[in-house]
Amino acid sequence: MYQYSEQDHQLLLERVEQFRGQVQRRLSGQLSEDEFKHQRLRNGLYLQLHAYMLRVAIPYGLLSSDQMRTLAHIARKYDKGYGHFSTRQNIQYNWPKLEDVPDILDDLASVEMHAIQTSGNCIRNTTSDPLAGVSRDELEDPRPYCELIRQWSTFHPEFNFLPRKFKIAVSGAAHDRAAVAVHDIGLRLIKNAEGETGFEVHVGGGLGRTPMIGKVIRTFLPKQDMLTYLEAILRVYNLLGRRDNLYKARIKILVHETGEEKFRELVEEEWQKIKASGLFLRDEDLTWIKGFFKDPEYETLPDRDAEFENLLLSNADFARWVDKNVELHKQSGYRIVYLSLKTAHQPPGDVTADQMDAIADLSDRYSLGQIRTTHRQNLVLSDVRLQDLPALWGELTALDLATPNYNHVTDIISCPGLDYCALATARSIPISQALTNRFDDYDYVNDLGDISINISGCINACGHHHVANIGILGVNKKGIEVYQLTLGGSAREDASIGKIIGPAFEADQIVDAVSDVLAVYLENREDPEETFLATYRRLGEAPFKERLYG
Amino acid sequence: MALQVYTASLLKEGLVAYLSLEDGSPSWTADIRQATAGHGELLDSLKAAAEKSAQDNLVVAPYAIDVLETDAGWMASTKREQIRAEGPTIRLPQDKSRESRRAA
Amino acid sequence: MDNYIKDRKPDHDEWMPFTGLEEGSSLPSGDIYVPLEEWLQARETLLARNGRLGVAVRNTDNLGILKDDLERLDLVVLEFPKMADGRAFSQARLLRERYGFKGEIRATGDILHDQLFYMQRCGINGFEIREDQDISSSLKAFDEMTITYQPACDEEFPIWRREK
Ligand code: HEM
Ligand code: SF4
Numbered sequence: 001m002y003q004y005s006e007q008d009h010q011l012l013l014e015r016v017e018q019f020r021g022q023v024q025r026r027l028s029g030q031l032s033e034d035e036f037k038h039q040r041l042r043n044g045l046y047l048q049l050h051a052y053m054l055r056v057a058i059p060y061g062l063l064s065s066d067q068m069r070t071l072a073h074i075a076r077k078y079d080k081g082y083g084h085f086s087t088r089q090n091i092q093y094n095w096p097k098l099e100d101v102p103d104i105l106d107d108l109a110s111v112e113m114h115a116i117q118t119s120g121n122c123i124r125n126t127t128s129d130p131l132a133g134v135s136r137d138e139l140e141d142p143r144p145y146c147e148l149i150r151q152w153s154t155f156h157p158e159f160n161f162l163p164r165k166f167k168i169a170v171s172g173a174a175h176d177r178a179a180v181a182v183h184d185i186g187l188r189l190i191k192n193a194e195g196e197t198g199f200e201v202h203v204g205g206g207l208g209r210t211p212m213i214g215k216v217i218r219t220f221l222p223k224q225d226m227l228t229y230l231e232a233i234l235r236v237y238n239l240l241g242r243r244d245n246l247y248k249a250r251i252k253i254l255v256h257e258t259g260e261e262k263f264r265e266l267v268e269e270e271w272q273k274i275k276a277s278g279l280f281l282r283d284e285d286l287t288w289i290k291g292f293f294k295d296p297e298y299e300t301l302p303d304r305d306a307e308f309e310n311l312l313l314s315n316a317d318f319a320r321w322v323d324k325n326v327e328l329h330k331q332s333g334y335r336i337v338y339l340s341l342k343t344a345h346q347p348p349g350d351v352t353a354d355q356m357d358a359i360a361d362l363s364d365r366y367s368l369g370q371i372r373t374t375h376r377q378n379l380v381l382s383d384v385r386l387q388d389l390p391a392l393w394g395e396l397t398a399l400d401l402a403t404p405n406y407n408h409v410t411d412i413i414s415c416p417g418l419d420y421c422a423l424a425t426a427r428s429i430p431i432s433q434a435l436t437n438r439f440d441d442y443d444y445v446n447d448l449g450d451i452s453i454n455i456s457g458c459i460n461a462c463g464h465h466h467v468a469n470i471g472i473l474g475v476n477k478k479g480i481e482v483y484q485l486t487l488g489g490s491a492r493e494d495a496s497i498g499k500i501i502g503p504a505f506e507a508d509q510i511v512d513a514v515s516d517v518l519a520v521y522l523e524n525r526e527d528p529e530e531t532f533l534a535t536y537r538r539l540g541e542a543p544f545k546e547r548l549y550g
Numbered sequence: 551m552a553l554q555v556y557t558a559s560l561l562k563e564g565l566v567a568y569l570s571l572e573d574g575s576p577s578w579t580a581d582i583r584q585a586t587a588g589h590g591e592l593l594d595s596l597k598a599a600a601e602k603s604a605q606d607n608l609v610v611a612p613y614a615i616d617v618l619e620t621d622a623g624w625m626a627s628t629k630r631e632q633i634r635a636e637g638p639t640i641r642l643p644q645d646k647s648r649e650s651r652r653a654a
Numbered sequence: 655m656d657n658y659i660k661d662r663k664p665d666h667d668e669w670m671p672f673t674g675l676e677e678g679s680s681l682p683s684g685d686i687y688v689p690l691e692e693w694l695q696a697r698e699t700l701l702a703r704n705g706r707l708g709v710a711v712r713n714t715d716n717l718g719i720l721k722d723d724l725e726r727l728d729l730v731v732l733e734f735p736k737m738a739d740g741r742a743f744s745q746a747r748l749l750r751e752r753y754g755f756k757g758e759i760r761a762t763g764d765i766l767h768d769q770l771f772y773m774q775r776c777g778i779n780g781f782e783i784r785e786d787q788d789i790s791s792s793l794k795a796f797d798e799m800t801i802t803y804q805p806a807c808d809e810e811f812p813i814w815r816r817e818k
Binding site: 048098418 | 562611634641645
Binding site: 007008010011014015018035038039042121151152153154155156157158159160161162227235238239243273277278279282285288289 | 737738739740741743744745747752766768769771772773775776798799800801802803804805806809810811812813814815
């Protein structure tokens with residue numbers, strides 16, 4: 001993974017000192033709340049329903065074991081012993097004290113971490129494929145490009161006061177595990193007719209109040225031009241993006257209102273003028289950055305293992321876990337392991353300090369000391385030897401991290417909702433727990449197959465409900481929490497926005513409603529291979545509507 | 551006319567607090583039941599005291615909320631404010647080590 | 655003392671804003687700057703005068719129309735109506751980098767400590783700091799950070815292409 005240079009370290013230290021000064025000036029009354037708010041929001045520090053909330057960046061979702069231990073330490077020392085992994089691959093702490101935040105940032109800086117640009121109208125943490133570098137369907141590792149984007153965007157002097165927040169995702173595989181279509185900019189590595197790799201550039205995706213799928217603004221961008229092209233897009237957006245209405249300020253609205261064709265012309269025209277500038281990526285720049293993401297020294301191993309196969313036959317629980325949470329690796333004799341953060345006992349994405357420490361140790365022992373976070377709020381150990389799977393499974397089971405449900409019905413995304421969030425209109429975590437309790441039966445989960453349920457506690461859509469196969473949006477209707485159901489969304493390469501199926505349900509009806517939807521699917525699918533989404537797309541909403549509303 | 555109490559977040563901790571006014575001297579408590587509720591003139595003096603606390607950098611962003619009277623004392627009238635007063639409605643994740651440390 | 659910084663030092667502002675130019679009316683002497691429309695309408699009259707000239711633009715103006723005039727100008731005044739409105743950051747870079755403007759680029763409006771570091775990187779070298787701000791503490795903003803990653807007006811190359 002990327003190793004900080006002296007300058008990278010220096011920058012973090014300067015930033016922590018600057019923020020420490022700001023906190024001191026706030027506590028002593030020299031800064032008013034209005035003035036301080038701008039500063040804390042540039043450092044991921046919000047004031048939430050019960051307390052401050054600190055969002056820490058995990059660049060493209062990649063963590064070392066030492067970083068994970070530091071996250072555990074922070075959870076224990078400054079918070080209530082847990083953290084929340086978000087849909088943007090970051091981690092949030094729900095209870096830090098203002099006076100402790102500079103010390104937290106110091107601890108983070110000691111392991112090359114920070115909260116820079118995790119809030120505010122700037123370029124946020126770049127997200128990516130959690131299987132980068134290890135999956136079989138990958139064209140090229142996206143992480144070197146993410147790291148270049150991280151450096152380019154950090155304290156970018158021109159783009160720190162954009163019309164609105166700006167999120168970039170990069171994916172390098174055939175399957176899109178980074179939801180590139182719903183980002184302000186999504187970059188997909190592809191091959192052109194000449195066999196060169198470059199980017200397909202999606203612009204103007206986003207969720208929130210007006211969900212939109214990004215438009216392909218350029219079908220092929222040579223890699224060398226990545227940063228000049230991003231700079232051109234951002235410049236057009238900074239100059240022309242709407243600032244008169246907060247809800248129309250995202251780039252998706254600019255693309256929509258300008259028209260795709262015209263927007264493309266504007267970007268291309270700007271780009272022509274800067275494409276030869278200092279941001280052009282020379283081959284040696286790419287070689288340098290790729291050097292940080294070289295394959296580890298994999299052992300030469302057979303892709304079979306007797307002990308593993310015996311356990312597979314003799315232990316149904318192990319077999320279920322392997323079936324659901326283990327994926328093939330590009331390297332023979334290795335596997336990718338998903339750690340499920342989705343149980344009925346803990347809110348989706350929440351991890352306790354002890355679990356974090358244990359995960360760090362497991363990654364050291366079994367997976368080359370690295371952990372990835374996923375946009376579906378789970379974790380990944382990316383380089384586990386096949387022969388180690390039985391032992392790892394035992395340890396994960398003891399930690400309650402081995403629920404066999406990856407990409408299945410109980411693998412629910414949920415935002416914090418009204419239990420934590422000051423903007424929420426309804427609770428989301430209790431709904432996710434009620435659904436998990438209802439559907440927590442392996443045979444049922446297995447039968448339903450690949451499916452996604454996502455829940456947001458308000459229209460801001462932090463829980464990605466629009467792009468779930470089954471999306472749930474909590475709304476406040478005359479003081480009562482009610483839940484709107486959307487069907488047919490997808491965040492993958494076939495991205496689509498779900499459609500609201502009808503009037504909202506009260507909290508005690510929503511689980512039944514989802515259950516009905518699942519029943520309609522099971523009754524109508526052509527065969528067990530047909531996924532929920534495929535069935536919905538084939539049949540349309542009618543049979544679902546009929547069952548739900550008669 | 552609905553009774554109201556003043557609430558805010560403590561600047562240093564960020565935690566939720568309610569204003570209590572006894573013999574004209576203000577203090578902030580985590581317990582909504584101990585808050586001073588009022589309307590009319592009393593509410594005006596609560597407002598003044600709350601804004602003064604914000605100016606003195608004790609609390610952040612004070613505002614008034616409706617409360618209902620129950621046997622146990624004041625209770626916020628909206629779901630949001632009830633959750634703010636009582637904390638998350640779900641069980642917080644907790645390590646065994648932490649539980650035992652607490653018990654010890 | 656004005657709340658004015660030029661080239662990282664507190665300074666006295668010599669410039670006079672001027673507007674309301676009419677045919678035949680007499681122009682003030684000294685250094686003046688006028689709104690962009692007036693410059694476009696009365697270019698020749700303004701140039702016939704002695705004294706330096708500047709133009710004030712709105713952050714929605716396309717500065718391409720000024721590009722052939724820049725040699726005659728000594729000041730371009732940019733506006734930041736609210737702190738959050740960062741359009742003029744791009745305008746500043748375009749003026750310096752694309753159109754090669756050598757005179758003063760001045761930031762006016764809601765100008766606070768926090769933007770100064772970024773503004774100077776975008777080529778802005780004159781600052782009308784908001785009245786309630788303490789100018790000596792604002793001066794520190796220019797050096798609060800010593801590391802920059804990306805090219806801007808002060809650096810041609812990103813950090814990975816610079817001499818170590
Ligand atoms: C608790 C404090 C949070 C606040 C105040 C907050 C606020 C917001 C707001 C206002 C938006 C809408 C932005 C827009 O459309 O312009 C948004 C979008 C989003 N947030 Fe959050 N959020 C919070 C927590 C989270 C969490 C915990 C997650 C991850 C689980 C998250 C992930 C996202 C994502 C993925 C989006 C959608 C991006 C898009 O609109 O394209 N946020 N958030
Ligand atoms: S979707 Fe709404 S309730 Fe959920 S975290 Fe985002 S802002 Fe809060």
